[in-house]
Amino acid sequence: MNQFNIDIEHTGDYAVIRSDGYINNLGGEKISEECCRLLESGCRNFILNLEKSPIVNSIGVSILIELIERVLESDGKLVFTNLTSTIAKTFRIMGLLQYAGAFPDELTALDEIKKM
Amino acid sequence: MNQFNIDIEHTGDYAVIRSDGYINNLGGEKISEECCRLLESGCRNFILNLEKSPIVNSIGVSILIELIERVLESDGKLVFTNLTSTIAKTFRIMGLLQYAGAFPDELTALDEIKKM
């Protein structure tokens, strides 16, 4: 069946989450759970690298919207990196990028988050 | 549509033919034409590298059988390299490997051809 994995790198106030696989309801929930756990432990800034998740569905993205809401309500930030152009388009259509930035890669994202 | 390409490296009495794409009737004929051209110019030994041709059909292979016949009739040799296990199995089922050897890579094939 469909494999979905995430890899987390957490240092201080920042966490980089790299997902691998299809982001449907299950994938979205897995990302969301991990980020909520980190939020509760005090982490505020999330870089979500979707390089290995070239396919998402709108149910998965809806779960990410809930997550973005929680992060923003905790005065944190969530940004995306390594989006395929179709996912970037999808997020633009949904208006998501007004609330969660998108950057080409993790380093740029980290730099920009620090400036924000 | 389906892309098929071959790359030929010809030195003296040896030619390495690397095919790229589906070996159906068209692919088989393209390989056969090039080898016949080389045969006519005096080349006798052919190393057919199928690394980038993981899919063949029996029509394509039948054309290769005709080619093997021509090469053997000219006192030459034709061997295969870099076969996927399914193609190797296919060639074994057909009994082809009694007439045309199979080697893991081009270098081994070249060594073995020289010994024959």
Next chain:
Amino acid sequence: MTVQEIKEIMLTVPMIPDMELAVTKTVESLSRFIPFTGDQVDEVKHAIIEACMNAFEHSRSADCRILLVFKVGPCKLTVEIVDHGKGFDPALVEDPKIENKLFKNVRKRGWGLKLMKHLMDEVDIVSNRNGTVVRMVKYADAYRKEALNESV
């Protein structure tokens, strides 16, 4: 119209998890017949995933199957996603807006139809109580119509 001009491929699949992904492989394989860019193939795949998920989730069809009809023309792909479920009235579906979803205690879902319309060049929905047909068209770039998604 000859077979060479329009090639029709039909696919019937059960409504089971991940089947929407399996279906996208068919799109990939058909894209060899149309001069689509990689991004265009991707957009079609995403749109089809949304349409399949809708049929899986909302149609309540008794046969638990969907039919996909792919019509491959030289310059465009038409995909029909058919279920034999309860149907719905697309006119009653509200256009989702992020500002109405965020920081409000509302369902965050409801993006599928909007995405389909923006990712494809044409989307028509015919639905009644015998089921739903979602018909979507994508033109190859060279033949692209004034596309909705250019205006986003």
Next chain:
Amino acid sequence: MTVQEIKEIMLTVPMIPDMELAVTKTVESLSRFIPFTGDQVDEVKHAIIEACMNAFEHSRSADCRILLVFKVGPCKLTVEIVDHGKGFDPALVEDPKIENKLFKNVRKRGWGLKLMKHLMDEVDIVSNRNGTVVRMVKYADAYRKEALNESV
């Protein structure tokens, strides 16, 4: 038998060049539902290509289409390749031998059925003047029957 136990996927394709390759993508996508090894998926793909080529080349069906039915069980894949052509008698097809083909002025072709039988675990052909159904089964390794191809 529930949908979870047997999943049936049907695919209708026109008989046009390269369509046999497009069809193999469906096999790839279905293999996520069965614990096949990569080589086993490859073998099924090759067998299906042969069956499709036969329908394309020999069936002379008026509708110029073939139907593929995939039945996905937890431990095996069954594929039926159906054409509505003129049919043939498989019993009359000679078993090809390389020594009867090489250095003889004969047709080098005639390997398709033999390959199908060796690449799959079971092959049955039902053919009459209304058409041909080639039914092939592949077991996942763990459940593999005494397979024909092990004896080659």
